[in-house]
Amino acid sequence: VNSEYRHFNISSKSTSDPYAMREIIERRLKHQEWALPDLIVLDGGVPQLNIVLPVVPKNIPVIALAKKQETLLFYNNNNKIEKINLGLEDPVLNLFITIRDEAHRFGNSFHKNKRSKSMLI
Numbered sequence: 001v002n003s004e005y006r007h008f009n010i011s012s013k014s015t016s017d018p019y020a021m022r023e024i025i026e027r028r029l030k031h032q033e034w035a036l037p038d039l040i041v042l043d044g045g046v047p048q049l050n051i052v053l054p055v056v057p058k059n060i061p062v063i064a065l066a067k068k069q070e071t072l073l074f075y076n077n078n079n080k081i082e083k084i085n086l087g088l089e090d091p092v093l094n095l096f097i098t099i100r101d102e103a104h105r106f107g108n109s110f111h112k113n114k115r116s117k118s119m120l121i
Contacts, residue, residue: 018051026055065096
C-alpha cells in the first residue's frame with residue numbers, strides 16, 4: 001500500500017549500501033506506531049543478510065534476493081544459508097522481483113527529487 005511507504009535520510013557516514021540498508025531497517029523497526037512487517041525482503045545477498053539480521057527481531061523472517069541469478073537467500077533453523085533458485089516463470093520469484101523493482105523506483109525517485117532540490121539552493 002503506497003500510504004505505508006516511508007522515506008529515510010541516511011545519517012551514517014558510511015557510504016556502504018549494506019550499512020545504509022541496516023540503518024533503514026533499524027530505524028523502521030523503532031517506530032512502534034507502525035505495524036511490524038511479516039517479512040523483510042532485502043535486495044542483495046549474504047553480505048546484506050549478515051549486516052541486517054542483527055537488528056531484526058528473531059520473529060520476523062528476512063530473505064535476500066540476489067540479482068545475478070535471482071537467487072533467494074535466507075538462514076534456515078540450523079543457522080545455515082539456504083539458496084533457492086526458482087524458475088524465471090515462477091510467480092513467487094516474479095512477485096519478489098516486482099517488489100524489488102518497486103523499491104528501486106521509489107528510492108530512485110526520492111534521491112532524484114532530493115538532488116534536484118539541493119541544486120536549487
